Amino acid sequence: MPELPEVETMRRGIAPYLTGHRIAGVVIRNAKLRWPIPEHLVKTLPGLEIHRVTRRAKYLLIDCSGGTLILHLGMSGSLRLLMAMQPSTLPEKHDHFDLVLDDGAIMRLKDPRRFGAVLWQTGDVMCHPLLVNLGPEPLTAEFNEKLLYDKTRGCRVNIKTLLMNSQIVVGVGNIYANETLFRARINPKIAAGRIGLSRYKRLVLAVKDILTRAIKAGGSSLRDFVNSDGKPGYFQQQYWVYGRTGQPCRQCGGTIKQIKQAQRSSFYCPKCQR
DNA sequence: AAAAGGCCCTGGTCGC
DNA sequence: TGCGACCAGGGCCTTT
16 A cells, blocks of 8 residues: 555655656556556657656656656555566566566556556646645645644544545545554544644644655665565554554553544544544 | 545455 | 455545
């Protein structure tokens, strides 16, 4: 389940191998992702030069001459780089898409659950319907307590669900929503409109700090991106509350509770989070 | 308008 | 050991 830190780690992993290269070929083995992969990419992309690889929310943006390739990894997607002359480049069952580069390297997308996406946008990529309504990046100054406060006056939705709303802030998935609320000592059930500036300040700091640390941890696994399974090595990190139903709170020893909010599992410590 | 629920999909886990 | 039921999850889309 790639969250923002994982996507950013993947971006940093692939960028050096793509930037400045020309696309030599495209292979679509299974176009049926979240949306169909446009078949015309097989003809359109070869010959184009890759200028840079950026990220917006959890979307990877491969900026080419003439357009931008938009990748989303869904919840089971991963990218791998196979270098030229490497013996075992046989695609496996869920390797749906290859981007072949002019030096023979291959960027291969694997996505067993096919919630991911490969799309193409000409012109300003930020005008794409999937990107145009996104809220601020969590690690920018634009994401702050005042923004949360202003956007939630009169809002009755619970804070956990709000935090996962990409129109409010992008890149906070289920795991980090739970973990950041614990860090900020905020009960996930509280209505967003009843939270004041001081608690929002704690929440913003928690989001920034936890995401920043996760990205740093991912950096140490960057070398694994070439000729590996594409999975950063920090997935087995320790969580304070996520997935710890019934276990003792690492802070107070109380019991971690699990509830459902907007069809998603929420985990929290009723004693620490009020 | 806001909020709630549905849906896409596969692999892993669990009970029988 | 096989098999069905169920769950997880991002996030757009539809319904209320």
